[in-house]
Amino acid sequence: MHHGNQLKKFLLFALIPLSIFTVVLLYPFIQGMYLTFTNWNGFTHDKYVGLANYTKSLRDPAFWVTLRFTFKYVVVSVITINAVAFGLALLVTSKLKSSNIFRTFLFIPNLIGGVILGVIWQFIFNTALVSLSHKLGWSLFSSSWLGDTNTAFWALIIVTTWQASGYMMIIYVTGLISIEQDVIEAARVDGASAARTLWSIKMPLMAQAFTISIFLTLRGGFMAYDVNLALTGGGPYRTTELIAMHIFQDAFAFGNFGTGQSKAVLLFFLVAAAALVQVTISKRAEVQQ
Amino acid sequence: MRERLNIAKKSIFLGGLVVSIAYVLPFVLVFINAFKPKMEILMNPLALPKALDIDNFKQALQKMDFYRSLTNSVIITVTSVSGLIIFSSMLAYYLARNKNRFTKTTFLILVASMIIPFQALMIPFISIFAQFVAINNRAALIFFYQGFGIALSVFLYHGFISKIPMELDEAASIDGAGDMTIFWKIIFPMLRPVTATVAIVNALWIWNDFLLPRLVLTRETQTLPLSTYLFYGQYTSEYGQAMAGLLLAVIPIIAFYLVLQKQFISGISQGAVK
Numbered sequence: 001m002h003h004g005n006q007l008k009k010f011l012l013f014a015l016i017p018l019s020i021f022t023v024v025l026l027y028p029f030i031q032g033m034y035l036t037f038t039n040w041n042g043f044t045h046d047k048y049v050g051l052a053n054y055t056k057s058l059r060d061p062a063f064w065v066t067l068r069f070t071f072k073y074v075v076v077s078v079i080t081i082n083a084v085a086f087g088l089a090l091l092v093t094s095k096l097k098s099s100n101i102f103r104t105f106l107f108i109p110n111l112i113g114g115v116i117l118g119v120i121w122q123f124i125f126n127t128a129l130v131s132l133s134h135k136l137g138w139s140l141f142s143s144s145w146l147g148d149t150n151t152a153f154w155a156l157i158i159v160t161t162w163q164a165s166g167y168m169m170i171i172y173v174t175g176l177i178s179i180e181q182d183v184i185e186a187a188r189v190d191g192a193s194a195a196r197t198l199w200s201i202k203m204p205l206m207a208q209a210f211t212i213s214i215f216l217t218l219r220g221g222f223m224a225y226d227v228n229l230a231l232t233g234g235g236p237y238r239t240t241e242l243i244a245m246h247i248f249q250d251a252f253a254f255g256n257f258g259t260g261q262s263k264a265v266l267l268f269f270l271v272a273a274a275a276l277v278q279v280t281i282s283k284r285a286e287v288q289q
Numbered sequence: 290m291r292e293r294l295n296i297a298k299k300s301i302f303l304g305g306l307v308v309s310i311a312y313v314l315p316f317v318l319v320f321i322n323a324f325k326p327k328m329e330i331l332m333n334p335l336a337l338p339k340a341l342d343i344d345n346f347k348q349a350l351q352k353m354d355f356y357r358s359l360t361n362s363v364i365i366t367v368t369s370v371s372g373l374i375i376f377s378s379m380l381a382y383y384l385a386r387n388k389n390r391f392t393k394t395t396f397l398i399l400v401a402s403m404i405i406p407f408q409a410l411m412i413p414f415i416s417i418f419a420q421f422v423a424i425n426n427r428a429a430l431i432f433f434y435q436g437f438g439i440a441l442s443v444f445l446y447h448g449f450i451s452k453i454p455m456e457l458d459e460a461a462s463i464d465g466a467g468d469m470t471i472f473w474k475i476i477f478p479m480l481r482p483v484t485a486t487v488a489i490v491n492a493l494w495i496w497n498d499f500l501l502p503r504l505v506l507t508r509e510t511q512t513l514p515l516s517t518y519l520f521y522g523q524y525t526s527e528y529g530q531a532m533a534g535l536l537l538a539v540i541p542i543i544a545f546y547l548v549l550q551k552q553f554i555s556g557i558s559q560g561a562v563k
Binding site: 006008009010012013014016017018020021023024025026027028029031032035042043088091092094096098099101102103104105106107108109110111112113114115116117119120121123124127128131132135162166167170171173174219222223225226229230243244247248251257260261264265267268271272275 | 298301302304305306308309312313315316318319330331332333334335376377379380382383384387395398399402404405406407408409410411412413414416417432433435436437439440443468469472493496497498499500514517518521528531532535538539542543546547550553554557558
């Protein structure tokens with residue numbers, strides 16, 4: 001009787017969602033791992049090739065260019081997004097009448113998808129800023145930032161930071177307002193300066209917000225595709241391709257399904273390792289506080 | 290002291306004002322240039338339009354098939370989000386109320402699956418589901434979103450349901466209510482704050498998603514981000530029309546946000562603390 005009841009509950013509540021999850025996510029994921037060990041060409045495969053796809057991927061110089069570029073992008077964007085977002089969180093939690101309006105505005109870039117934001121900024125970098133600097137005699141923007149690998153990198157960072165900081169700001173705001181006022185009051189009575197209170201009281205008490213936000217930005221950085229596609233399209237000469245775009249190009253533009261898929265599996269391990277290391281370090285920092 | 294506080298307050302206000310303007314300036318730029326002919330944009334992209342020319346909009350509306358794309362986006366987002374709310378709340382309820390080795394493992398797999406990048410599935414995905422997509426690509430896409438969105442949604446619901454006392458279910462059960470009645474009549478209405486979070490987080494993702502629709506949808510079923518991107522690519526040199534197209538693409542979601550901004554912000558922040 002009890003067992004029958006259990007089974008009925010499983011069928012009613014869990015069977016459909018779990019089946020969909022398995023079919024859509026687990027099965028392609030495992031199938032994708034398996035295919036990297038075969039001579040798969042996108043449609044069929046008839047023999048095992050061992051690690052050949054992986055060695056071929058790792059010997060591809062373009063893959064290393066992409067990896068270096070992606071690492072640089074992840075490190076810089078995690079720092080800029082979180083620094084800006086934390087600053088914005090302090091701004092909108094300061095007791096100003098207008099802070100709610102500021103918050104509303106600062107969140108807006110987050111509502112729009114990366115592709116549309118990317119093309120808006122493409123217009124800004126390629127057309128608006130160039131025409132303005134010719135008019136005003138600036139040299140900084142006289143040629144488009146998207147035409148050069150180095151400036152295109154910073155263009156990517158600017159757009160990513162502008163897009164993601166509003167969301168992370170909300171996470172930091174949630175952390176900041178969860179701190180009990182008594183603690184802050186006590187620090188103030190003891191004569192702690194505002195900066196000191198922020199550094200030694202507020203930041204440790206909201207360590208969890210940092211853990212979450214850094215995790216989300218780290219993951220977002222490794223998986224970024226939309227802004228990359230719409231802003232630089234990987235150009236000039238495939239020098240600004242982040243790993244997600246590199247995989248897409250390898251598989252769908254050049255038809256290298258074997259290496260494309262192995263690079264995707266490597267990306268998975270990279271994200272998993274980075275997330276594990278980051279969460280472990282952050283959790284340790286949280287406990288120590 | 291009071292004087293100093295005032296100055297501090299004023300400089301914070303000024304800082305906030307400058308940053309807020311910087312955050313919306315790109316949209317303002319799109320807005321003012323959407324009403325200008327091409328030459329006027331090139332002359333000075335920052336200037337206000339000399340005359341309100343709506344020809345750009347007429348062109349963009351037609352060329353990017355705006356109404357059809359908007360309808361597709363609405364259908365896909367609303368159906369997917371409703372499905373996710375139903376499926377993930379039910380699964381989360383089951384997992385939270387029946388604690389055993391199976392449910393604990395399932396929950397762990399769901400949580401762990403959140404770090405799988407879409408790129409790791411994308412390539413086999415296309416060949417596995419080619420036939421399904423060929424039959425009805427919109428239905429296929431909605432189905433895929435259930436699979437991709439369920440982990441995070443279950444995670445959000447699970448935390449909340451675990452805090453609702455079991456006695457509630459037991460009391461209703463003694464009164465003779467069946468499992469479905471207990472869930473839909475008693476538990477689900479209590480989940481409203483999380484349901485709001487789940488709805489907002491998923492709606493933003495699905496509304497703006499690009500890569501999966503690009504791989505699955507066709508011209509007839511394309512969503513707003515797809516048609517905007519294609520339109521922009523084709524008419525890049527027609528700056529005015531391109532700007533009008535971008536403006537049309539961002540207006541629906543920004544309008545929606547301004548109406549429901551309290552729910553948006555609290556939805557996001559409740560999702561964040563989990």
